[in-house]
Amino acid sequence: MTQKEFKEQCDFHEYTGWNGRRIKHNVIYFEYKQTDEGRGFKYAVALNIEDGTKAELIKHLYNWIYKSINLPWYVRYKFAETDAQRFRPALSLNW
Numbered sequence: 418m419t420q421k422e423f424k425e426q427c428d429f430h431e432y433t434g435w436n437g438r439r440i441k442h443n444v445i446y447f448e449y450k451q452t453d454e455g456r457g458f459k460y461a462v463a464l465n466i467e468d469g470t471k472a473e474l475i476k477h478l479y480n481w482i483y484k485s486i487n488l489p490w491y492v493r494y495k496f497a498e499t500d501a502q503r504f505r506p507a508l509s510l511n512w
Contacts, residue, residue, distance in 0.1 A: 423447075423479050428458070429471070432510040441466045442510055443474050447482070450503065457503035461495040462488065463510060 428446040433439065443466060448459040460482060464474045468491045480486040481494075488494055495512050497503045 418483065420475075420479055423483075424475060427475065427478070428506070430506055432463075434510065443471045444506075444510060445471075445474055445478055446506055447478060450500065452500045452503075454500040455503045457497070457505045459497045459503060461504070461506075461512075463493040463512075464491065468492075 426447065428449065430444040430446070432442045432444060434442070442463050444461060444463045446458040446461045449457065450459065460478065462474055462478045462481070464477075469477075474492070477488055477492050481488050493512065495504065
């Protein structure tokens with residue numbers, strides 16, 4: 418899969434929080450599937466906007482999935498090993 422096709426299948430979200438000051442995170446969900454066991458996304462990555470851009474986050478997610486390159490320490494992730502563990506985007510970033 419090319420990076421352009423990959424990007425078209427991503428679901429982008431932005432979460433804003435407060436920790437004494439405004440905090441924003443870019444989040445990308447990938448590989449939505451609906452099965453008898455469950456429905457939702459298999460992968461999700463989150464990055465504070467102070468640590469990187471959305472383009473960098475796309476690159477990290479692509480490399481993690483297709484090139485088996487470990488994510489940097491500052492990128493949070495969520496992964497569903499089975500279809501029953503798939504997840505949907507939450508109203509708040511709590512993982």
